[in-house]
Amino acid sequence: MAAHQAHRPFAVVGGGTRAGLGRPMEADTILSTRALTGITLYEPAELVIAARAGTPLADIEAALATNRQRLAFEPMDHRALYATNGAPTIGAVAACNISGPRRIQAGAARDHLLGLRFVNGRGEIIKSGGRVMKNVTGLDLVKLQCGAHGTLGVLVEATFKVLPEPETCGTLALRGFADEAAVAALSAALGSPYQVTGAAHLPAGIGAEEASTLLRLEGARASVEERCTALAKLLAPRGAAEKLGDVQADALWRSVRDAIPLAEPRQTAIWRLSVKPTDAPKIVAALSRQMKMRHFYDWGGGLIWLAVAEEHDAHAAQVRAALAGRGHATLVRAPAEIRAHADVFEPLSMPLLKITAGVKMSFDPDHMVNPGRMYAGI
Amino acid sequence: MPGIVFPKPDTDILARRAAIVAGLAARLAPECLIESKTERRAFETDALTAYRRLPLAVVLPRSSEELSAVTRFLHAEGVKIVARGAGTSLAGGAIPQEDAVVVGVGKLNRILEIDYANRTIKVEAGVTNLAISEAVAGDGFFYAPDPSSQLACTIAGNIAMNSGGAHCLKYGVTTNHVLGVKMVLVDGTVVEIGGGHLDAPGLDLLGLVVGSEGQLGIVTEATLRILRAAEDARPVLFGFPTSEQAGACVAAIIGAGIIPVAMEFMDKPAIEICEAFSHAGYPLDVGALLIMEVEGSAAEIDAELKRIVAISKEHGVATLRESKSAMETAAIWKGRKSAFGATGCVADYICMDGVIPTGRLPAVLRRVSEIVAARGLRVANVFHAGDGNLHPLILYDINNPDEQAKAEAAGAEILKLCVEVGGCLTGEHGVGIEKRELMPVQFSAADLAQQMRVRAVFDPGWLLNPAKVFPLEGRRDMAQVGRYDRIAL
Numbered sequence: 001m002a003a004h005q006a007h008r009p010f011a012v013v014g015g016g017t018r019a020g021l022g023r024p025m026e027a028d029t030i031l032s033t034r035a036l037t038g039i040t041l042y043e044p045a046e047l048v049i050a051a052r053a054g055t056p057l058a059d060i061e062a063a064l065a066t067n068r069q070r071l072a073f074e075p076m077d078h079r080a081l082y083a084t085n086g087a088p089t090i091g092a093v094a095a096c097n098i099s100g101p102r103r104i105q106a107g108a109a110r111d112h113l114l115g116l117r118f119v120n121g122r123g124e125i126i127k128s129g130g131r132v133m134k135n136v137t138g139l140d141l142v143k144l145q146c147g148a149h150g151t152l153g154v155l156v157e158a159t160f161k162v163l164p165e166p167e168t169c170g171t172l173a174l175r176g177f178a179d180e181a182a183v184a185a186l187s188a189a190l191g192s193p194y195q196v197t198g199a200a201h202l203p204a205g206i207g208a209e210e211a212s213t214l215l216r217l218e219g220a221r222a223s224v225e226e227r228c229t230a231l232a233k234l235l236a237p238r239g240a241a242e243k244l245g246d247v248q249a250d251a252l253w254r255s256v257r258d259a260i261p262l263a264e265p266r267q268t269a270i271w272r273l274s275v276k277p278t279d280a281p282k283i284v285a286a287l288s289r290q291m292k293m294r295h296f297y298d299w300g301g302g303l304i305w306l307a308v309a310e311e312h313d314a315h316a317a318q319v320r321a322a323l324a325g326r327g328h329a330t331l332v333r334a335p336a337e338i339r340a341h342a343d344v345f346e347p348l349s350m351p352l353l354k355i356t357a358g359v360k361m362s363f364d365p366d367h368m369v370n371p372g373r374m375y376a377g378i
Numbered sequence: 379m380p381g382i383v384f385p386k387p388d389t390d391i392l393a394r395r396a397a398i399v400a401g402l403a404a405r406l407a408p409e410c411l412i413e414s415k416t417e418r419r420a421f422e423t424d425a426l427t428a429y430r431r432l433p434l435a436v437v438l439p440r441s442s443e444e445l446s447a448v449t450r451f452l453h454a455e456g457v458k459i460v461a462r463g464a465g466t467s468l469a470g471g472a473i474p475q476e477d478a479v480v481v482g483v484g485k486l487n488r489i490l491e492i493d494y495a496n497r498t499i500k501v502e503a504g505v506t507n508l509a510i511s512e513a514v515a516g517d518g519f520f521y522a523p524d525p526s527s528q529l530a531c532t533i534a535g536n537i538a539m540n541s542g543g544a545h546c547l548k549y550g551v552t553t554n555h556v557l558g559v560k561m562v563l564v565d566g567t568v569v570e571i572g573g574g575h576l577d578a579p580g581l582d583l584l585g586l587v588v589g590s591e592g593q594l595g596i597v598t599e600a601t602l603r604i605l606r607a608a609e610d611a612r613p614v615l616f617g618f619p620t621s622e623q624a625g626a627c628v629a630a631i632i633g634a635g636i637i638p639v640a641m642e643f644m645d646k647p648a649i650e651i652c653e654a655f656s657h658a659g660y661p662l663d664v665g666a667l668l669i670m671e672v673e674g675s676a677a678e679i680d681a682e683l684k685r686i687v688a689i690s691k692e693h694g695v696a697t698l699r700e701s702k703s704a705m706e707t708a709a710i711w712k713g714r715k716s717a718f719g720a721t722g723c724v725a726d727y728i729c730m731d732g733v734i735p736t737g738r739l740p741a742v743l744r745r746v747s748e749i750v751a752a753r754g755l756r757v758a759n760v761f762h763a764g765d766g767n768l769h770p771l772i773l774y775d776i777n778n779p780d781e782q783a784k785a786e787a788a789g790a791e792i793l794k795l796c797v798e799v800g801g802c803l804t805g806e807h808g809v810g811i812e813k814r815e816l817m818p819v820q821f822s823a824a825d826l827a828q829q830m831r832v833r834a835v836f837d838p839g840w841l842l843n844p845a846k847v848f849p850l851e852g853r854r855d856m857a858q859v860g861r862y863d864r865i866a867l
Binding site for chain 1: 518674
């Protein structure tokens with residue numbers, strides 16, 4: 001409210017671990033959520049947890065672990081990618097819709113975010129959603145805020161659905177597949193009844209010399225054993241599947257989640273492309289003919305992580321031309337000067353851009369909160 | 379007297395009816411325009427049958443382009459539009475008004491593309507919910523949200539209301555399964571949001587559109603996720619002496635870390651009504667019934683059921699019956715899914731849709747009975763217990779205005795109770811006209827104003843389904859900020 005009266009636009013900062021995600025902001029004041037901490041509600045038997053926005057994600061995960069529960073959407077940790085070392089907060093997970101490999105099966109952060117309290121750019125405290133599993137009362141402002149990167153207000157408190165931690169997890173690896181064959185195998189697995197919760201492909205030279213196609217199954221021990229065997233049998237005509245040890249598998253999924261294979265060298269730009277899985281290898285092939293690049297796939301091929309040289313605006317024009325409207329690309333890591341004039345988020349069609357600008361005005365008419373974080377002037 | 383108020387029709391629009399109908403006729407084939415009084419009658423209400431209004435005209439466009447031409451014309455003429463799927467809304471979401479044109483999606487009924495490798499299906503918005511699952515069932519796939527009205531209801535209506543269903547405990551509701559939509563805005567602009575990939579770019583406008591009750595635009599096509607069905611699924615009937623025991627059992631199962639695919643609850647009146655209607659083999663000597671479904675391989679089902687049965691025994695389960703065949707499974711679900719229809723054969727009813735924290739189930743069920751009994755009426759409870767989404771069916775006589783008023787008052791009190799214990803007014807049916815005036819129970823004036831400002835971005839003139847969702851009083855003129863058609867970029 002005070003900032004509003006003083007007309008000083010501000011940037012919202014939580015743990016500061018994802019400061020490089022989005023456009024540089026048109027604001028010189030910082031609003032920290034550091035003092036907004038603490039779990040405000042946790043009902044394990046109702047599968048719900050609520051916390052103030054600045055609460056470290058680690059605190060939430062520790063509380064959930066005591067009841068063998070978790071945030072099923074597997075939020076990515078950006079610290080390796082950005083070489084930051086603060087504590088990621090639950091507010092940023094909600095604001096940036098941060099998910100991980102399990103997004104294909106469990107849904108994204110936005111699918112688990114039940115309720116929000118936030119302060120809009122007019123200084124009003126607004127609540128949307130609630131603490132129950134189903135809620136269609138009124139317009140879903142929760143969805144609108146989740147992934148708005150703080151441009152529609154300052155999140156104060158977030159309520160998430162939680163799920164039981166499975167008894168165990170099993171990972172199968174197929175070796176030596178080229179991209180196209182790998183995505184076809186992942187599609188076959190995801191189209192099977194075995195409930196795959198992770199489906200990634202690390203091409204040769206990404207993380208290891210030999211290409212690895214990874215599939216994760218979770219659940220009760222006997223069930224995971226049974227499904228691993230059945231899935232290996234289904235994939236046998238394509239190649240032999242090896243079951244990985246738990247420690248190795250955990251490390252691999254964390255590295256897929258956090259894009260660790262591409263984190264080094266630092267002086268490369270990182271893109272994240274969301275596409276139809278079967279389009280992914282073609283898009284990658286088209287790009288690799290034009291530039292030097294490294295890449296891997298998550299989400300059964302539907303998520304392409306791409307590292308390219310920083311020059312030519314991180315090759316923004318080529319990346320988006322290769323997509324040709326078949327999905328969208330986000331420039332996740334690049335120097336601020338590139339993010340200031342290349343489109344970090346996928347450019348929108350004119351009607352959707354106007355709606356986006358209108359929505360921003362409806363929350364924040366004076367452009368006080370995170371101005372320009374997603375789109376210039378919005 | 380029955381309490382839902384309709385806004386006064388705009389006499390200027392009524393006076394210009396002939397010209398408006400002529401304008402529609404110029405833009406549509408004759409079979410796409412319904413204007414005779416008799417035929418318009420079919421569109422005067424939905425499943426909230428106590429209320430009805432004859433619309434100005436009904437149009438049934440065959441494409442987004444045709445709808446675009448119609449909306450552009452109506453927008454220029456300042457005519458209100460009420461979009462309609464199959465008209466199965468229990469909240470009056472599709473009930474028109476005299477000065478509005480109904481846009482039906484009945485002729486938008488093609489399945490456009492099935493893509494198994496990417497696990498998506500693209501359909502026109504008038505395709506029914508069940509037709510989507512049927513189109514992919516032969517290949518072992520299904521579309522997860524399964525509202526009880528799935529035989530009739532359309533994906534257009536599902537998107538408008540963010541519909542759920544019996545299996546959303548595990549699989550989620552409509553908003554978790556829509557990847558993209560094509561939508562016609564109030565001025566005729568056609569937009570596409572999202573597509574065959576995950577997470578549409580920019581603000582989550584898709585998440586906003588799903589559940590917006592036809593106020594932001596009219597969806598004409600949708601790209602949806604389809605899932606591979608589990609190897610097998612088995613529903614089991616658990617009969618309990620009392621509703622309280624059944625409610626406590628639900629909380630204990632979830633608390634133990636077990637998420638069955640479905641956990642459906644019926645109390646004694648509901649069991650009797652459903653059994654008489656569908657002969658599903660429900661036990662009649664119990665006070666409450668839980669239908670729990672588990673899925674996976676036979677071994678997985680056995681293992682999970684063993685744990686569930688053990689917990690149910692701790693909570694005094696009286697009868698237990700597992701489905702032994704596909705036919706029995708179908709009968710068990712048919713009984714549940716025809717609960718509303720079966721109730722309709724016994725009496726008129728209004729169906730509430732409040733949600734509560736599951737831990738409050740036993741106490742709330744007791745209060746619901748008291749609230750309804752205090753007005754001399756009967757209630758049947760049949761609902762999704764796993765996610766706390768209640769459906770008390772309050773029975774009354776539609777020809778008795780006094781009873782109708784009592785039933786509505788009891789319904790309002792139940793919904794207030796839901797909010798009071800930490801829940802919400804509606805879990806899957808939507809606000810419509812039915813719960814419009816209760817919105818201030820759940821939201822502050824600032825909360826509602828924020829929602830209305832967002833609404834005004836899309837529809838500054840309040841032409842799209844205008845009498846729904848927000849209380850009639852206190853609507854501010856919010857068109858001054860944010861309206862998208864005036865933004866210069």
